[in-house]
Amino acid sequence: MKKFNFKRILFAGMLAMLAAGPVLAEELVVYSARNEQLIKPLFDAYTAETGVEFKYITDKEGPLMERLKAEGKNTPADLLITVDAGNLWHAANEGLLQPVNSAVLAKNVPPFLRDADNQWFGLSLRARTIVYSTERVKPEELSTYEALGEPQWKGRLLLRTSKKVYNQSLVAMMIAEHGEQKTEQIVRSWVANLAAPPTSNDTQLMEAILAGQGDVGIVNTYYFGRLQKENPDIKLALFWPNQKQEKSGVHVNVSGAGVTKHAKHKEAAVKFLEWLSSEKAQNIFADANMEYPVNPAVQAHADVAAWGEFQKSPFNLTQAGALQGDAIKLMDRSEYR
Amino acid sequence: MSDPLIDRNTAPERAPQAGAFSAFLRRDFYSGWRLVILLVAVLVIAPMSVVFFSWLDPATEIWKHLAETLLAELLVNTFWLVIGVTTGTVLLGVSLAWLTAVCDFPGRKVFSWALLLPLAVPTYVLAFVSLGLFDFAGPVQTRLRAWFGSSAWFPDMRSTAGVVAVMTLALYPYVYLLTRNAFLTQGKRMLEAAESLGCSPWRAFFKVVLPMARPWIAGGALLVIMEALADFGAVSIFNYDTFTTAIYKAWFGFFSLPAAAQLSSLLVLIVFAIIAFEQWLRSRMRFTAARLSPTGERVQLGRTARWLACAYALAVLSVAFIVPLLQLLVWTLKVFHREFDSRYLQLLTHSLTLGLSAALLVSITALVLAYANRRHGDRLTRGLVRTANLGYALPGTVLAVGIFIPVAALDNTLISLAHKLFGLEIGMLLQGTIFIMLLAYLVRFMAAGFKPIDGAMHRVTPSIDEAARLLGLRGLKLLARIHLPMLRGGVLTAATLVFVDVMKEMPITLMTRPFGWDTFAVKIFELTSEGEWERAALPALTLLLSGLVPIILLMRHTEK
Numbered sequence: 054m055k056k057f058n059f060k061r062i063l064f065a066g067m068l069a070m071l072a073a074g075p076v077l078a079e080e081l082v083v084y085s086a087r088n089e090q091l092i093k094p095l096f097d098a099y100t101a102e103t104g105v106e107f108k109y110i111t112d113k114e115g116p117l118m119e120r121l122k123a124e125g126k127n128t129p130a131d132l133l134i135t136v137d138a139g140n141l142w143h144a145a146n147e148g149l150l151q152p153v154n155s156a157v158l159a160k161n162v163p164p165f166l167r168d169a170d171n172q173w174f175g176l177s178l179r180a181r182t183i184v185y186s187t188e189r190v191k192p193e194e195l196s197t198y199e200a201l202g203e204p205q206w207k208g209r210l211l212l213r214t215s216k217k218v219y220n221q222s223l224v225a226m227m228i229a230e231h232g233e234q235k236t237e238q239i240v241r242s243w244v245a246n247l248a249a250p251p252t253s254n255d256t257q258l259m260e261a262i263l264a265g266q267g268d269v270g271i272v273n274t275y276y277f278g279r280l281q282k283e284n285p286d287i288k289l290a291l292f293w294p295n296q297k298q299e300k301s302g303v304h305v306n307v308s309g310a311g312v313t314k315h316a317k318h319k320e321a322a323v324k325f326l327e328w329l330s331s332e333k334a335q336n337i338f339a340d341a342n343m344e345y346p347v348n349p350a351v352q353a354h355a356d357v358a359a360w361g362e363f364q365k366s367p368f369n370l371t372q373a374g375a376l377q378g379d380a381i382k383l384m385d386r387s388e389y390r
Numbered sequence: 391m392s393d394p395l396i397d398r399n400t401a402p403e404r405a406p407q408a409g410a411f412s413a414f415l416r417r418d419f420y421s422g423w424r425l426v427i428l429l430v431a432v433l434v435i436a437p438m439s440v441v442f443f444s445w446l447d448p449a450t451e452i453w454k455h456l457a458e459t460l461l462a463e464l465l466v467n468t469f470w471l472v473i474g475v476t477t478g479t480v481l482l483g484v485s486l487a488w489l490t491a492v493c494d495f496p497g498r499k500v501f502s503w504a505l506l507l508p509l510a511v512p513t514y515v516l517a518f519v520s521l522g523l524f525d526f527a528g529p530v531q532t533r534l535r536a537w538f539g540s541s542a543w544f545p546d547m548r549s550t551a552g553v554v555a556v557m558t559l560a561l562y563p564y565v566y567l568l569t570r571n572a573f574l575t576q577g578k579r580m581l582e583a584a585e586s587l588g589c590s591p592w593r594a595f596f597k598v599v600l601p602m603a604r605p606w607i608a609g610g611a612l613l614v615i616m617e618a619l620a621d622f623g624a625v626s627i628f629n630y631d632t633f634t635t636a637i638y639k640a641w642f643g644f645f646s647l648p649a650a651a652q653l654s655s656l657l658v659l660i661v662f663a664i665i666a667f668e669q670w671l672r673s674r675m676r677f678t679a680a681r682l683s684p685t686g687e688r689v690q691l692g693r694t695a696r697w698l699a700c701a702y703a704l705a706v707l708s709v710a711f712i713v714p715l716l717q718l719l720v721w722t723l724k725v726f727h728r729e730f731d732s733r734y735l736q737l738l739t740h741s742l743t744l745g746l747s748a749a750l751l752v753s754i755t756a757l758v759l760a761y762a763n764r765r766h767g768d769r770l771t772r773g774l775v776r777t778a779n780l781g782y783a784l785p786g787t788v789l790a791v792g793i794f795i796p797v798a799a800l801d802n803t804l805i806s807l808a809h810k811l812f813g814l815e816i817g818m819l820l821q822g823t824i825f826i827m828l829l830a831y832l833v834r835f836m837a838a839g840f841k842p843i844d845g846a847m848h849r850v851t852p853s854i855d856e857a858a859r860l861l862g863l864r865g866l867k868l869l870a871r872i873h874l875p876m877l878r879g880g881v882l883t884a885a886t887l888v889f890v891d892v893m894k895e896m897p898i899t900l901m902t903r904p905f906g907w908d909t910f911a912v913k914i915f916e917l918t919s920e921g922e923w924e925r926a927a928l929p930a931l932t933l934l935l936s937g938l939v940p941i942i943l944l945m946r947h948t949e950k
Binding site for chain 2: 082110115124127214254263266378390
């Protein structure tokens with residue numbers, strides 16, 4: 054018996070030594086699928102304001118969610134930050150997040166940009182819209198996403214690959230709006246109009262339009278913003294589609310965050326989320342990546358506001374997640390690669 | 391315990407081969423060597439079994455969808471990719487290795503190490519640079535259109551041929567490095583012997599020299615096949631659908647890790663079959679040539695041939711290294727003033743620490759495995775060693791999860807045990823430590839370390855051991871005085887391959903790194919995931935440059 058006890062004590066001692074490490078009272082641990090360049094400024098500003106320190110790790114959303122799952126209730130993570138409503142929906146659906154009741158967040162984040170159970174909140178908004186060559190296309194020729202499948206765009210349309218979650222969400226939202234059958238027809242008509250195989254990113258797509266390989270395409274606004282910043286005279290422009298239809302509009306998506314189910318610092322995490330939706334943070338958030346603020350009370354960056362006002366698709370973003378699987382299957386069937 | 395380095399089984403008459411199971415029951419199975427390989431194999435099998443256990447929950451719906459829509463195309467694409475890249479890398483790798491190791495031509499000395507430099511260029515970087523330069527919107531086609539009005543005749547970059555070309559250029563150094571080592575140790579002697587027996591130089595090359603170098607060529611080609619099968623970066627930049635793409639789609643699109651793991655397990659089976667086939671072919675041959683140093687004289691090429699060789703080597707080096715390097719330089723210069731900061735020193739320290747420790751760990755383990763393989767030729771040992779090499783074939787992200795899940799489970803058990811037994815509240819012990827990262831690298835890069843060392847081991851013939859023992863060398867002395875010098879080239883090659891591979895590696899580093907342990911690869915991932923290629927040029931360039939040092943050191947050591 055004596056020997057056994059000794060072993061036990063030794064084991065306990067070893068564990069204690071290994072686990073020892075100062076536990077800071079004010080510390081938040083973040084798993085982020087947004088890259089450091091985009092989130093670090095926010096962390097730094099918050100630390101300066103409140104003294105709360107951050108520990109964070111960046112990775113793709115898939116591995117981060119598996120990591121949360123594997124760690125279970127022992128996870129050190131307090132917050133999960135990621136892009137795209139589809140990803141956020143899945144995190145909530147997998148039971149990785151917890152509901153947050155906060156009057157501040159309810160006020161600052163419009164209902165269609167957050168989870169119905171308040172498990173996640175959109176923090177910055179991007180629009181996936183039409184981009185066109187100002188040399189070869191007149192804006193009057195454009196009207197809707199759907200119309201890009203019409204014969205006049207034969208051999209002139211460029212798309213990014215269907216593997217990107219942004220396109221999966223766009224198609225998912227179209228399924229929500231039109232139903233599966235009609236959406237498949239639209240996607241097939243797009244594929245038939247392609248000027249070149251789908252590109253692997255939005256920037257490549259716009260460069261191909263500039264080079265004359267195609268005339269129109271669908272991109273996220275901030276990618277266009279980046280090109281425009283480098284070259285103010287760029288011969289491309291954004292077009293806001295689906296403005297004349299009721300219950301339709303430009304497809305918008307968010308980057309967002311949720312408090313993890315087993316967060317050790319829930320209160321601090323909620324406070325940080327509230328701060329992220331505040332005017333100060335919304336400005337940093339949007340300026341860093343030329344996105345739109347989600348908080349309606351906050352003005353967009355001047356360069357971004359210059360692209361004009363537009364009507365947003367009113368569908369709740371939760372559907373982007375719920376219909377993502379259907380969207381991918383539909384795109385596979387339509388031979389949209 | 392008996393002397394661990396005396397080996398009974400490599401004597402010309404091998405002990406009868408024991409069946410896998412009966413070997414477990416034999417007592418001597420548990421001798422030192424075997425315990426070590428068992429341990430390594432268990433480490434590799436743990437993540438692998440996470441992958442295989444996914445079959446407990448077959449993702450029927452996703453399989454059905456894939457079968458109906460993409461599967462045929464994926465299989466065809468993957469097939470051509472593997473065939474194309476293997477053929478390409480063997481052609482480039484072997485021819486360049488022969489030219490620089492045995493022949494003489496202008497610039498040979500420089501080329502002999504410079505041709506390895508593409509090893510430091512990650513496949514995804516080469517893919518993006520090539521596409522940036524040669525796609526429709528790239529400067530080359532734009533210039534052509536400006537001159538001739540149309541570049542319609544320009545081959546389409548985003549095609550099977552395009553992907554194959556890029557991956558061939560990125561991966562040929564694996565074959566080059568291993569094969570060159572073989573040619574160097576083999577020297578010109580074989581060629582001369584064959585020629586003296588009446589063979590023409592060409593015939594001698596194909597009938598004698600090449601077959602003699604087979605274990606190395608095959609080792610390099612196997613690494614290439616595994617890389618090509620597991621690659622995600624380059625194929626996704628080209629939007630070229632392969633098996634790996636389907637794995638990512640199953641996981642990131644359908645959020646079905648089981649389906650992704652099931653697809654991955656098929657990749658592992660394919661590679662296992664290829665390895666087994668290769669070993670079976672090899673087992674019927676015996677490699678007993680052993681001349682440590684080449685004769686020093688080189689094959690003199692004719693006047694035209696000399697310059698053709700030079701032009702050929704220069705062409706390969708240009709497209710695989712110089713052009714991408716210049717492109718990265720141009721981008722870096724554009725962003726340097728706002729991107730470069732003090733954290734680069736930290737990134738460098740992290741990358742180097744990880745690369746060097748992993749190189750050391752993997753090389754030592756590979757050495758042990760190669761010894762065990764040589765000493766115990768039975769089926770179980772060979773099976774375990776083969777299994778230990780399979781980590782290279784899994785897409786990194788899947789392997790990262792396979793490693794993370796058991797580690798987290800172990801941690802969770804320890805935490806609840808500590809709580810139950812001692813009432814202690816402890817945090818995660820293992821995960822998020824460098825230790826786990828290194829173990830993960832070991833699993834991933836075992837093959838890259840094993841292949842060169844195992845190849846070199848074939849040069850250490852039983853008669854050398856016997857002669858040494860007759861002269862009184864035993865145990866560690868035998869290892870230090872005879873074996874290590876003979877294996878030096880192989881060990882250095884292994885260490886370099888692993889070092890460079892670890893520096894470039896992304897998914898495992900991302901998943902298992904402790905907080906704040908960012909590396910160049912992490913930096914590149916963050917920027918490229920947002921499509922910021924120009925800003926990623928600076929970390930890519932530094933990664934590339936810091937990979938050059940070990941490569942140059944390696945060549946100086948092996949060059950005679």
